Amino acid sequence: MTTENKELERTKEAAENVVTERTKNTVTYIPNVDILETGEGLVILADLPGAGEDDVNVTLENNVLSIEARVSKETMEGYKPAHMEYGIGDYSRAFTINETIDGSRIEAKMKDGVLRIVLPKAESAKPKTIPIQKG
Amino acid sequence: MLRTMRPGLRWDPWREMERLESEMGSLFSGLNRPRAAKFPPMNVFAGEADVVITSEIPGIDLADIDLSLTGDTLTIKGSRKPQELGEGQAWHRRERGSGSFYRTIQLPFTVDGSKVEADYTKGILKIKLPRAEADKPRKISIKTA
Numbered sequence: 001m002t003t004e005n006k007e008l009e010r011t012k013e014a015a016e017n018v019v020t021e022r023t024k025n026t027v028t029y030i031p032n033v034d035i036l037e038t039g040e041g042l043v044i045l046a047d048l049p050g051a052g053e054d055d056v057n058v059t060l061e062n063n064v065l066s067i068e069a070r071v072s073k074e075t076m077e078g079y080k081p082a083h084m085e086y087g088i089g090d091y092s093r094a095f096t097i098n099e100t101i102d103g104s105r106i107e108a109k110m111k112d113g114v115l116r117i118v119l120p121k122a123e124s125a126k127p128k129t130i131p132i133q134k135g
Numbered sequence: 136m137l138r139t140m141r142p143g144l145r146w147d148p149w150r151e152m153e154r155l156e157s158e159m160g161s162l163f164s165g166l167n168r169p170r171a172a173k174f175p176p177m178n179v180f181a182g183e184a185d186v187v188i189t190s191e192i193p194g195i196d197l198a199d200i201d202l203s204l205t206g207d208t209l210t211i212k213g214s215r216k217p218q219e220l221g222e223g224q225a226w227h228r229r230e231r232g233s234g235s236f237y238r239t240i241q242l243p244f245t246v247d248g249s250k251v252e253a254d255y256t257k258g259i260l261k262i263k264l265p266r267a268e269a270d271k272p273r274k275i276s277i278k279t280a
Contacts, residue, residue: 079180113193113258
């Protein structure tokens with residue numbers, strides 16, 4: 001039941017034959033994302049419930065955008081887990097960005113557990129309309 | 136993984152209640168999943184004098200959540216607004232669900248409605264429900280004749 005809302009990274013690792021392992025023995029989830037293309041660039045929205053702005057790391061390296069978030073588990077002292085529907089763990093996901101992005105203008109914001117990354121296209125990559133002249 | 140952490144054969148009132156209310160929970164309309172997951176997912180922690188419910192609902196406006204309590208039944212109603220597509224914009228991926236949701240949870244005891252605390256941080260809704268004073272177990276002293 002825990003895996004229904006969040007997907008475990010394990011499945012992805014198995015599919016892609018990733019040989020590396022994390023040193024920390026925690027569960028890592030693949031966050032759900034929305035990606036939309038605007039004329040200006042790309043906007044990525046990722047659901048990272050439990051993560052604050054200090055817990056998230058976004059990097060763009062060699063056209064790979066990685067989102068990593070560490071979520072600290074809250075200890076519920078004096079309470080017994082009675083019914084669990086979701087697990088708590090880190091988040092990790094990476095995308096290959098084909099568009100040419102202006103790295104200096106990338107913006108990332110965190111609000112209410114949702115990460116919003118705006119990746120503006122580099123000026124050179126913006127479409128240009130070429131006027132056709134009458135010959 | 137969490138499955139093993141669950142109290143295995145112990146009586147779980149929520150699991151039973153969940154079975155009963157399973158038909159009621161509405162799901163995200165935009166979710167393309169082979170298995171329908173409940174939204175929002177909830178974790179329930181039981182303490183001596185209260186119950187704490189945490190729920191992952193990232194990116195909603197507090198004005199869009201409605202919590203109500205009737206006796207020992209807690210209802211969460213709300214909606215998550217979809218990301219609107221502007222002119223000249225196109226989706227590459229759309230995995231985050233949106234739409235309205237509705238869930239009810241029956242608690243194992245009556246709750247003192249005036250002392251319920253709810254808090255929403257980092258996309259997690261946390262509700263603390265203290266047991267009503269009148270519902271707390273009382274020790275009955277037996278007098279000798």
